[in-house]
Amino acid sequence: MTLAKFVDKLPIIRTIKPKGRMDGVPYYQMRIQQFKQKLHRDLPETTVWGLEGNYPGPTIEAKKNQLIKVEWMNELPSKHLLPVDTTIHGAEPNKPRVRTVVHLHGGVVQPDSDGYPDAWFTNGYREVGPEFKKKIYDYPNMQRGTTLWYHSHAIGITRLNVYAGVAGAYIIRDPAEKRLNLPKGKYEVTLLIQDRTFNDDGSLYYPCEPKPPIPNVCPSIVSDFFGDNILVNGKVWPYLEVEPRKYRFRIVNGSNSRFYRIGLSSSQPFYQIGTDGGFLESPVIAKKILIAPGERVDVIIDFSKLRGDNIVLTNNAPSPFPRGNPVNLTTEGQIMQFRVSKYLTSYDYSTIPYRLNIIKPLYERDARLERYLTLVRETDKYGRAFLLLDDKRWDDSITIKPLLGSIEVWTLINLANSTHPIHIHLVNFQILDRQPFDVEHYKKTGKILTTGPAVLPALNERGWKDTVRANPSEITRIIMRFVPYSGLYPWHCHILEHEDHEMMRPYEIIT
Missing domain, CATH: 2.60.40.420 (Cupredoxins -  blue copper proteins)
Structure with missing residues (x-):
């Protein structure tokens, strides 16, 4: 179906206000719902999933260092909007078809507020009790001002839930930003x-x-x-x-x-x-x-x-x-x-400042260890291609257990044929470099034979990251400090079709 371009105005996503206060802090209620929405002038209304009657969901804005609570409520029907593949892990026939859990992508939060893939909840149908219809997460916002986003993260159906519409923006505002005089x-x-x-x-x-x-x-x-x-x-x-x-x-x-x-x-x-x-x-x-x-x-x-x-x-x-x-x-x-059709309503006093921030580098010499982790392409029992991290599946034993407060270097060895955006929950990291290597030599010997010099990240990647592009036939090195919480978190490819088909692993920060 070919649709006309540029016939609908861009929706400006509304910013949701707190419902009230809970335990003395702002409390937000986010109901995950099914409804119809007009996505294009020439389309009938489309059945979508979203939050608070909106696709995408409303934006949450929080101040740096201000704790908020968000109650995520599953008000979805028992039938999924899209075809559920019951042959993949986490979506087997004995699991409810409609399950949700929400992850704040880039959020620095305790494990029980991270949206762990197995921590899904339903709308209370089947044998699951009403107490599992909702979860209240704490977001302390003790991190740099930035743009995060939230989205569904239920194991085995993340790609379907996000595609249906369960996603939205989350902005942390740092009061110190005002001095930069940016457009606002x-x-x-x-x-x-x-x-x-x-x-x-x-x-x-x-x-x-x-x-x-x-x-x-x-x-x-x-x-x-x-x-x-x-x-x-x-x-x-x-x-x-x-x-x-x-x-x-x-x-x-x-x-x-x-x-x-x-x-x-x-x-x-x-x-x-x-x-x-x-x-x-x-x-x-x-x-x-x-x-x-x-x-x-x-x-x-x-x-x-x-x-x-x-x-x-x-x-x-x-x-x-x-x-x-x-x-x-x-x-x-x-x-x-x-x-550019509107009249200038007032003089533009905003600026593009030369200096925005001070980014303190992490040094390899301070790293406790370097991990070598492969990104591989395999075949499942049905003959379908699927991708793995370090040749392991989600339910295999946990092999990555960093010490709380320690610094590590992860070397991502991409043996597959496409770029994988690797996302690590909880931590922000810095990209050290990328370097081409001989894939076939590695497959035969298990040793890295580089075929060119290491290249520093692009200028616009030299900040704090939570998702890194690991390119094919390259090793990508990142460095991070595992703070401020201990516990269980995932890391995975953020191509959602890969994530749902085993390209996701847990790691545990220990004390």
Whole structure:
């Protein structure tokens, strides 16, 4: 189905207010629901999942170092909106089809508020009691001001729940940011980018083709999924009317598998000021920015000299990335449109400061140990391709047990044929370098034979990260300190089809 572009206004995601106070701190209620929503002018209303009647869900804003509580409530029906593959781990026939648990991606939280994949809850149907309809999580916000996002994280069906619509933005505001004089108020906009495919009746399409055929089973696990329509804030190819001035955009890649290498049709640059874990030290000027699933970028676009112009936010990342099909420039090659059509309502006093932040490096000499971890492609018992971390599955014994407070270097050895965005819960890390190596030599000997020099991360990756792109035929080294909590957390590929099919492992921080 081919839909017209730039006929719907970009929805501005509302910011939710606290419901009240609980134990003396702000308390939010977030009901996960099924409802209908208009996603494009020419589509019938689409049945989606979302929160508080919105897809994407409303934005939660919190102040740095201010504890809040969020009650996540499952009000979904017992039938899933999409085909559930009961052949994969965590979604077996004896499990409820509709399960949720919410993870605050990038959040520094205790294990029992992290949204552990096995900590799912239902709407009280089947044998599960009403006490499992909701969970209250504590978010202390003791971390740098930044853009996080929340999304469903239930084992075996994360890709389906997020695709159905269970996702939204979460912003931590640092009062010290005011001195930077960045664009703010209506000139600061969150852009949650996702891709979807629709059936003729406007319903969401997700593949259910047995490959290879499995008797009496309609699986929905595929190695990747790429929708042929790009949505921003829940609208297909929307437009945003802007004034001829500077705007700040907090961009989240909320797609299941799709990478975006964004640019502007005007050939002007972005001024990137932040990444996953907050501000960079200084703005990075770039005409293209690559964003993997789960990553966030914070950019300023200056429209001051473009009065009357229409500018398209473009994408030229192949799918799968980086060796997949080239972008169709008439569909996924376009994301949204900016129309510099509004009058300047007041003088633009905002600035793009030279210095944003001080980032203290972590040093390899302080690392307690270096772990060598492989990203491998295997075949499951049905002959389907699936990806693993260190050749292990979710339920295998825990092999990574860092000491609380210790520093480690993780060397990610990508033996597969695509880039994997690796997300580690709880911690922020720094990227040390990437280096090409001989994959076949490693497979034969288990030893790394490098084939070129180590390369430092791109300038816009030299900040705090929680998701890193591990490229094929490269080793990617990251360094992190395991603070401030002990306990059990996951790490996984953030291509959701990979995560759901065993490319996820627990690790345990011990004391």
